[in-house]
Amino acid sequence: MTEKEKNEIIFDAMLKIAVMEAFEQEMSELGSEGAEVTDRPSPELDRRVKRLIDKSYMKSKMQRYLKLTGKIAVCICIAFTLISLSVRATRNAIFNAIIEFQEKYARVNFGDSEAVNDIYRPTYLPEGFSEISTAKFGNTVMIKYSKADDAEIVLSQRPAESGALLVDNENTDCTEVEVSGATAYLFRGSSADDTSTLIWQANGTVFELTSRISSDELIKIGENLKK
């Protein structure tokens, strides 16, 4: 080992200790969290960050939900296929399945079941809301509505036969309500900051509405869906 190499190794070892020391020193100089500070961010920043957190929460909730429904749909489809088809046909069906793994969810299409030709949209929306995006994840169509204060309503819909309805009827947090004569499951948010979710099935389609707006408004939107 040359002298230079030796020096580099010694320098790197000391650098590690020194960086940790410098870090500890800087953090202690920044003061404790509870210390009195005169220069504080404005309440507007508090609101902005709260909106960011809520938005991210809602987005990740939807992504997890879609991912999970995708997985459950795959299991159900495979289970039904195994039960209803002969061994040879089963093998063919599985080999013919097109599995598309995407960033946040897995999509499995059997045959041409991918098509969702008609999309339901609400004819009623609370004041100030307008459509901002429509996205298709496998058989699920997700439409987002937003208004100036960043409040959001998300409507997702998919063919009833292609997925699983993730509702625990025995769950006490879930109440049964009626949407246009159909039984719907309402997961009511416990506070104004929590989102409520309304899930029901009508005309061969499973609908899901998620938002922080009142449950009554969610039901009203659900009752006013048209193709």
Place this chain on the structure above:
Amino acid sequence: MIVLIMAIENHDDREKAAEIYRLYSTTMFKIAKGILHDAHLAEDAVSEAFVRIIDNLEKINLSDRNKTKGFVVVIVRHIAIDMLRRQKRFVPLDDHSDYTEYKEPVLSGLASDEACSGIADAIAKLNRSYSDILYFKIVFNYSNDEIAKILGISRDNVNVRLHRARNALKQQLMKENDLYDRKGKK
């Protein structure tokens, strides 16, 4: 039940993000304002930093307060410096890319604890972009890819910054050694 489990998982993340904001928003604001000298811009920097923090929540362990504070500080400082650079009001970082290795060791003749303190002092005097990248690499033990993702820069940029940080540190130490020698000779 599955829906509820998912909700709880998400709820924990939301609580975690809110707690980070409650604990460190003032520190983050103070750091951003110190760099940008404008309260509105500083709030923009904090807000942008929060988007990054939310994206990397899994890396934060709230029970380790010092590391959590360090994590949010490095992110907001990086964003504030970047905002300043975008406004073209910022003197570019010293370019240490043409730095040539000296044959003489930069810490010769010093005891190890003395040398460590010397390096720690030199780190404190370094450009923040350099010390921050050293924090992420050494204190947080992040890979170059992780650092690139958190700071929103390329992997190559991380490599270059780490290299320059080391060189800048060596130059700083040599400068201080010269000063030390001159003082000693007086």
